[in-house]
Amino acid sequence: MKQIRIYNQVFRIEKTVYSIQGIPLPIPVSYRQLAFFVGTLFIMLLLNTLPFMNWFGNYYLVKFIGVPILVSWFFTRKTLDGKAPHRFLFRYFEHLISHHYFARYQNIEKTTNAKYQYEGEVAFRFNSGGDNI
Numbered sequence: 304m305k306q307i308r309i310y311n312q313v314f315r316i317e318k319t320v321y322s323i324q325g326i327p328l329p330i331p332v333s334y335r336q337l338a339f340f341v342g343t344l345f346i347m348l349l350l351n352t353l354p355f356m357n358w359f360g361n362y363y364l365v366k367f368i369g370v371p372i373l374v375s376w377f378f379t380r381k382t383l384d385g386k387a388p389h390r391f392l393f394r395y396f397e398h399l400i401s402h403h404y405f406a407r408y409q410n411i412e413k414t415t416n417a418k419y420q421y422e423g424e425v426a427f428r429f430n431s432g433g434d435n436i
Contacts, residue, residue: 332375339375347371 319331332340347366383391404411 333379336375336379339378340371343371343374 317333317335319333320328320337321331322328344367347370351366378388381388386394402410402413404413
């Protein structure tokens with residue numbers, strides 16, 4: 304069987320923002336990083352109206368610059384279990400709220416007070432070292 308090489312990733316260049324309204328950014332950022340930054344900034348603005356955000360005091364630079372930069376860096380540069388963190392977290396919470404009874408991706412009914420009984424032969428071997436378990 305002959306493998307055919309595909310060069311789709313070579314031609315998929317991530318779009319980058321170098322300046323906003325003529326103001327140059329210190330480092331170029333991708334649209335994805337910018338979206339995570341703006342989304343986190345919006346969430347921080349909403350959380351700033353809640354009383355418990357006063358724990359941070361008047362550290363506006365940390366709240367509105369530091370946290371969004373950290374979140375955008377984490378969600379665009381790191382992977383959890385080989386997946387993007389937001390996809391991993393979505394699947395994790397989806398797993399937590401599911402009922403966990405699947406057989407070949409089909410839902411199965413959970414029976415109460417079911418006793419399991421194995422039918423057929425069970426094969427095992429003894430350890431030849433004299434230490435039989």
